[in-house]
Amino acid sequence: MQYLEFKISCDEHYREILIAELAEVGFDSFLETDEGFDAYIPEDSFDRNNYTQVIAQYADVADLSVVESKMDKVNWNEEWEKHYDPITVGDQVYVRASFHNPRTEFPYEIQINPKMSFGTGHHATTFLMLSHQLGIDHRGKRVLDIGSGTGILAIMAHKLGAASIEAFDIDEWCVENGNENFDLNGMSAVRMGKGTVREVNPQGLFDIVLANINKNVLLDEMEVYSHLVKEGGFLLLSGFYEHDVEDIAERALAVGFVEKAIETKDQWAALVMEKV
Structure with missing residues (x-):
């Protein structure tokens, strides 16, 4: 071919x-x-x-x-080895491909063998989401990763001690790659689903919902998220520029969230919202 x-x-x-x-x-x-x-x-x-x-x-x-x-x-594996470098999030997280050497000085190590450039950690939005996750207690919590891509945020949740993780993406390629990455990180019991949040229709309430997608999808799905996050739970959002923060926060406030934290990098932004 x-x-x-x-x-x-x-x-x-x-x-x-x-x-x-x-x-x-x-x-x-x-x-x-x-x-x-x-x-x-x-x-x-x-x-x-x-x-x-x-x-x-x-x-x-x-x-x-x-x-x-x-x-x-x-040979995509060969190409990735040429172009894909490890990244770090402060002194806490080391994201590497399987062909890189481990670094035991980092508390959290994530292995990602990406088949495409979504969710490798190199993009500002993924970096910001990982950074926000470090500030939230995941131990024993139920976590939902919407638009999971390579699965990196779900893997971070697992490393932080989440008891239950669900993840899905609209792209078949991401689903296949995400499951491979879950296996690399000791998460063979977690399988990525396929579809939008409305199509997958997750059941029950979650302590933490992660959504790194884009502004239009977040605005459209925000009310759905409000029914998925338990009272006192957290919604982490990214995939939009700094100048879009007001629109995102306003929509989240209208469906029962309050803003708890914001971080920016390279003109991109990520929000932590709490359900009240």
Whole structure:
């Protein structure tokens, strides 16, 4: 099978958004670069019309340039070894791939072998969510991870002592990769579901709900979240810019949450909300 390769140069602030948009139209692998990212899609599943619509939407605002080429099937493990570096969250969390050496001086080590660039910890929103999790007692708690991606936040919850974890994502690729990462981190009893929060329809109340998605989805699903978080429980939100905080917080307040903490990084933001 041959792949099409698109070397995309873009404004850094639009990188994650473009990756998400291209994933929605069939691109299945991404490698971040200094200039932007490389995107890959099997030639037989490429829909040029859908691709063109995405590029046209961001061409001007994201300062886009694209170089398209064709390539043979890629050894993605080899490619990730070339491009994927470990990350740290303070002196507490070390996120690495299985081909990196462990570092025992960190209290929490997470292994992630990502098949695409969602949730590796490199993006500011994932970093911020991990940072917020460190400040919340997960011991013995019931945790829900919405839009789980690689499963990194669910894995963090497990490392922090959560008693019960549920996770799901809308993308089949993420579900497969998330389950592989769960196995790497001693979570074989946890299996990632597929669908939106309304489709999966989690049952009962949760002590902690994690949602690192995007502004529009968070606003649309906020009332659903309000029925999932128990009184005194926490809702952790990210996937939006600093200038969107007011809209997100206002919507959360309207359905029974109060703001407890906020962190920002590289113009992205993450909120901790408490159910009252």
